[in-house]
Amino acid sequence: MRDSIRKAARQHGFAAAYFLAPLPLPLWRERASLSRTQCGMDWDVPAAYPGATCVVLLVEAYLPYRRADDNRPRADAPEDRILPYYIAEHRAYFEAKALAAEIAAQGFYCETARLPARALALENGVGAHSNNGLLAVGEFGTRAALFTLATNACGPLPEAGEHPACEEGCGACARACPAGAISAAELDATKCLRYYMDGAAHPPFVLEKLTSFLGCDLCQRVCPKNAHLKAQPLPEEIRAAFDPRRLILGDTAKARALSGRNVTGGGKLTLEAIALAARDGLHESEIRAALASPHPAVRDAAKWALEKYF
Ligand code: SF4
Ligand code: SF4
Incomplete structure (x- = not known):
């Protein structure tokens, strides 16, 4: 079933799918309560989704926009002020819902889940923490919108992929942050x-x-984890x-x-x-x-x- 979910995820435009164990995230909850960033997300994943044997992490990868006129002062160009993240995220929201409905139509339990995807991914060994607070996922760097499906259509799959860690002493995001x-x-x-x-x-x-x-995505623009991503025209x-x-x-x-x-x-x-x-x-x-x-x-x-x- 995992291969079939991967294939369906690609058909819905997702760049990758990972299969995570539905683990509780008490440390995330502690930090989120201190910074008031819980935003209604379910930290106790097994309690919130008792029917789930797996959480499918869907990766919506996106590319930055290429500036039409590189002579313009920085931050003056529309390519800098319109963030592809929000447009990609909006599109993928509906695709994730459609994919969940397709899996459910095959007789499985499956629903989109509102949980801390980054924290659950890290707990499962998927992705690398970045100093700018984002998850770096394989070749997509930090430029990915993440969606999660709770399902009993399959089990988790331990992840052996390479995910880029922060270079020691980098600090580019800290210097760029306004x-x-x-x-x-x-x-x-x-x-x-x-x-x-x-x-x-x-x-x-x-x-x-x-x-x-x-x-704002200044901390992503300067991040070496994203340097290889080819910019697209706006x-x-x-x-x-x-x-x-x-x-x-x-x-x-x-x-x-x-x-x-x-x-x-x-x-x-x-x-x-x-x-x-x-x-x-x-x-x-x-x-x-x-x-x-x-x-x-x-x-x-x-x-x-x-x-x-x-
Ligand atoms: S660069 Fe922008 S998005 Fe990144 S941490 Fe600073 S204010 Fe937030
Ligand atoms: S800019 Fe450097 S320190 Fe910041 S997240 Fe990227 S690699 Fe890590």
Whole structure:
């Protein structure tokens, strides 16, 4: 059955599938409670999924976007500000659900599982911890969105693959992080910009330091574990959907459809576009118009931008 799941996973666009033992993760729980990053995930995997003999880890690998104009100042180009992670993750979410339904249709128990995939993978010897807090998986580096299925269709398979560890003394991610969230050995999740970007409203220090829409990947861009990944051109459809002027004017439907409506409510993309544009001194009149937005977080960001930059 594992071969058949691997094959089906590839057909759904996943780059790899690993077969993990459903283990409890008490250490992860302790750390997650301290940093308040539990986010409703099930740490006691066997208790939460008693019917599971295996957790299938699905790897959605993605590539960074290649900059069209390398002479532009860093972080000015749309290729730096639109993160392929969110688009890949949104696509794969539906594919993981469809794959679970296919396995269940063959008479097995199978459901998508909300559990700490990185911690469970490491506990099973899959992937390597990275100082930026991410899991490096084989040839995909840290550029992978992870999904998990709880199932009784098969058992776990011990993993013998090679996963890249951090080079001693590297520290590139710590030097690149605009929030000072990474120390020599690990990430302090409570300092990462992404920690404050779940809801629509972003605190002023995030508006000031934000590097991209919906999150930040500076620590991945500089990471040698990803240096071999070949950048892809930014598709025109995505470039147009995330055009900052368009987003500031409130036309966010296409960008939300690409990155997921559930993570982009409350005018989030509009206020992020306001912050990025204001810092470049662009789109003042559109930002003034955003003072009349129906979303309080957008009005607050427009006020912040006008006071600080215009
Ligand atoms: S995502 Fe950005 S803010 Fe968070 S740790 Fe990485 S570089 Fe720092
Ligand atoms: S940049 Fe260096 S220290 Fe940071 S995660 Fe990558 S390899 Fe590890």
